[in-house]
Amino acid sequence: MAISFKGAHFPKTVILFAVFFYVRYGVSYRDLEEILAERGVNVDHATLNRWVTVTKYAGQVAAEARRRKRSVDRSWRMDETYVRVKGRWVYLYRAVDKFGKTLDFMLSRRRNKAAATKFFARALETNGMPLKIVIDKSGANTAGINEINRMLKRFGCPVPIEMVRIKYLNNIIEQDHRFIKRRIRLMLGFKSFEAAASTLAGIEVASMIRKGQFRDEVCPFKQFANFAV
Structure with missing residues (x-):
């Protein structure tokens, strides 16, 4: 689905370039304001913030990117970070396959069975059925997978998803958290849950592009912009 830019006072390409540059590189909104000014585009840092967090262009791009990414391996690694x-x-909440390709992500106000179940259901909807999911010894995540298996059984799925609770096997996703956390660390903090969700979704898409998870062979920015078409 194409993203609507109705009412925007700048060209679509300028908006998408600004959003991509912010979620991909370690710049502040004021830094980005200066970078754009050097290229002849005068836009206030507050407007840049609004494009990412209020209008949620980053989140809208991410919704389309989740749908278009390449298929992933059926052995998953799942973990959550603060x-x-x-x-x-x-x-x-984040999940990758055994090769480190991003499966899905979800920001949650709580860390409990309901949140874990919602995340697993969302990941299955986008990525299909895994053979196994590796988690740490979190009771909430264990309960979430058990709930998903009960749901699958009710729908006639005879083979449950295998759950593996071995911490060292989850090193790959703990390492993958670093790209996301490194970008977050340079920000001044999130003022609202919705702003955080949209910004983090954009960062995740930038990470997926970096990992080569899409079929496009064009440059990273053009890949990002293509999700808005």
Whole structure:
């Protein structure tokens, strides 16, 4: 689905370039304001922030990117990491396959069975059925997978998803968190949950492009922009 830029006072290409540059590279909104000014585009840093967090162009691009990415391996690694929003910790659920390709991501206010179940259901919807999911010894994630298996059984799936709870096998996703955390660290913090969700979704897409998870052979920015078409 094409993203609507109705009412925007700048060309679509300028908006998408600014959003991509922010989520991909370690710049502040004020830095980005200067970079664009050097290229003849005068846009206030508050407007740049609004494009990412309020209008949620980054989140809209991510929704389309999740649908278009290449298929992944059926052996999954799942974990969550902490993100601070308005002085409080929230949880970024993430999953990759055994080769480190991003499967899915979801920001949640809570870390419990309901959140884990929702994340696993979302990941299955986009990526199909895995053979196994490797997690740490989190009780919430264990309960989430068990709930998904009960749901699958009710729908007639005879073989449950294998759950593996071995911490060292999850090193690959813990290492993968670093790209996301490194980008977050340079920001001044998130003022709202919705702003965090949109920004993090954009960062995840930039990471997926870096990993070569899409069929396009064009440059990274053009890949990002293509998701808005």
